[in-house]
Amino acid sequence: MKSQAMILPSKIHRSLVGGCLALAVVLISPHHSLAAPKTAVATNDFLNSIGVVSTFPDRGQPLARTIEMVRYCGFRWVRAGIEGLSDEGPTTIQTFLDLHRETGARLNWGLVSGGTDVKKLVETGRVLAEAGALLAFEGNNEPNNWGVTYQGESGGGTASWMAVAKLQRDLYQAVKSDPVLAKYPVWSISEPGAQRDNVGLQFLTIPPDAQTRMPDGTKYADYANLHNYIYHSHSPYPADNKTWHAADPTAASRVDGLFGNFGVTWGRGFQGYTQEQLNTLPRVTTETGVAIGGSVTEQMHGLNLMSMYLAQFKRGYAYTSVYLLRDRTDEDGNQSFGFFKPDYSPRKAAIYLHNLTTILADKGTLAKPGQLDFTIEDQPETVHELLLQHSDGTFQLIVWDERLSGQDHVTVQFGDTRASVTTYDPTLGVEPVQTLSNVRSLEITLSDHPIVIALSPSMQ
Template sequence: MLRPMMAGAVWLSLLAAGLNMCASAAKAEAVKAVPTSRFLDSIGVVSTFPDRGQPLARTIEMIRYAGFRWVRAGIEGLTDEGPTTLQTFLDLHRETGVRLNWGLVSGGSDLDKLLRTGRVLAQAGALLAFEGNNEPNNFPVTYQGERGGGRQPSWLPIARLQRDLYAAVKADPVLAPYPVWSVSEPGAERDNVGLQFLAIPRGAEALMPDGARYADYANVHNYLYHPHAPHLADNKAWDAADPTASSRVDGLFGNYGLTWLRRFKGYPEGELANLPRVTTETGALIGGSVTEALHGLNLMNLYLAQFKRGYAYTSVYLLRDRTDESGNQSYGFFRPDYTPRKAADYLHNLTAILADRGVPPAPGQLDYTVRPQPATVHDLLLQRSDGAFQLIVWGERLAGEDRVTVALAEEAAAIAIYDPTVGADPIRRLQKVGALELALSDHPLVLEIRSGGLSK
């Protein structure tokens, strides 16, 4: 919420009068914006489909409402006869614009089917990427007559399947431009087959040969609440996205830095910061101290934290609570009766506020400071295709608030302030603004900043 220390224009004019001194003292550097559409494109979800009892028409309604841009999918449950067919996914793309990452999913090994159906999706503009096996530690794989993963002693069949998937995609003239995402949970390797690397470097001492190529992006399942971090805490989403050993959840370090089961060495921590990465599952289970309201705040902050900390794509489990199996309830943006939870409402508002599909000709930069910036305050600078900046400033506090001042090096002609927990319309509009104070607690505020002098 806004916290002016004095009433209206008096407060704003006082801040503007001291602006040059304030900006100079802070020695702010210009921040380069990221296209708004790139952030929106990162927002994905895991969903069930007609083979698990969720009608496509209802799925389309939910996808449209929340504003998801991609869906995790694959060949599991896909048949020519249905109820889930390839046409299901083509219709989903046509009606919503979402793209699909196309995976072998749990226990799959049919490369021919994956590639054949992937070509159809690519030709329709519906394909985002290919994904390797889902959690082979939980779902073993049989490939070329050998069993691997699960309780089997070796992951060699999984490694060979992933190597062959990568090579087949890159050898196909239609599919070669599409990225390949790794298997999830390589940190559970029982033997060192090198899946903790995108490509095995020289001297890794893996069972697969040096140079074996597996993926273009590392893939993790960094759920917010984990046995090593089960309790409510400040910065829950921010810490889950941490690429270093400081994160206590099942994150990037434990899968690609030092594997969590057998401690096989992967990338040095310094290299993890720039490792191309995605999350194909994350989220939070409603129950106990995690209320529907906190669940909604967690998931909204999660998309922001993931993108800010280097994840190109993030898919949250789950679109709607599953009704086809036990043990997977109350993760959903939507309840079993298809009504939206707070998480869906908040994301609907955020994606409506940011709404953009174009790309600025050349993303500009904005010289600003957020002061002070305690550990629970974060910011992300976006720019719409029409040139307007969208500065998202958010807090991740369980209680209380942080008061910060956003100061611009040049006065903005107009700023509109949005709160996605309230709605998709501005909560306040200001003109000729050089600085403003915000009180941040547990969710983002979006500042839409317009001024011809701010884009460089």
């Protein structure tokens, strides 16, 4: 990784990095705006978005090992629910309370596959909420694959989805009518695009004149919920911008994305939100990921998963959960998705994410993020940026590339001189790659992973 600052002859700070001499120079010139300054997002907001799907003791994964893995990667939330939960165990509500106590991770709490027990969901969710362990509620997992029987009516799959719709409506009402739980968001079912009849699950609240089988005004959710896996039958091979395209909210996305579930449903073409509405629709992803195999190496798997969290957050997903924490040993076909191998050893994905969350680490709060005046000159279409601000005021500019091969050489120009700029490469470790003084612009060489640029206050 080569990185160096642009030059003007004045005070020079030299740093030798990977055999490359890096130069930074004071530019004696007044402040000028390059463009409209960009407002940062609190670093903690991005870190809070990073979640994972996991198994638990009822599927043979001891809690103590789960705690170790969640801590190592820095996951802030875990997808969970009432499936497999019992009073006798081995997975009990105390399992999740202990997970939260030991890691700080919160739980999104769902009916999971085929579940219909809203009363149990609410009662156990209240226990989590009172312990500060609850993030959100989630509707059914993929009713196209796991149908439901609710109040004597079967639905989902290739049958009518009325039972699914009534269940989700009742879940929403139960949460919002509970004085303890009303403040928590409800996430929609996953795969509403598979509806066989138009019960309106492509909406969070059915709008007037929607011509759906459920009444106008029916409330289902506060957030749209996707399973936008980056490899899909319409996009089966590695490519540039793989995770960026999977997070695309438009019809251009070739995976199982936002448009096909909440715009025009992919199963029967039912009309949902307009593109303008989709652009700002509150959304989360409770499953995405990639399996190692074929052309996807462990290295590519690791790079994909790291870029995935960045792309998702940048493109409007408040929370993203990757499948899977550790390879499942009790289910065929799911033996190579994990951040960790069956023996609990970390794959590169775990190591890279550990490094990224360690570099960004922030448990403080930032009431009002500031603005940074910067631009990336001649920015290639595979290069993306995310501007964060740490609670101590430091800006953390993440610039990443999603190239299968080759490199991009880009220059980051700042609107004023920065007293200190420190760069990090999470594929190498958690220590700085280089520190430069008095920087007005920075040249970086990018290929297939992010670089974190930490910026001190300006010198003006």
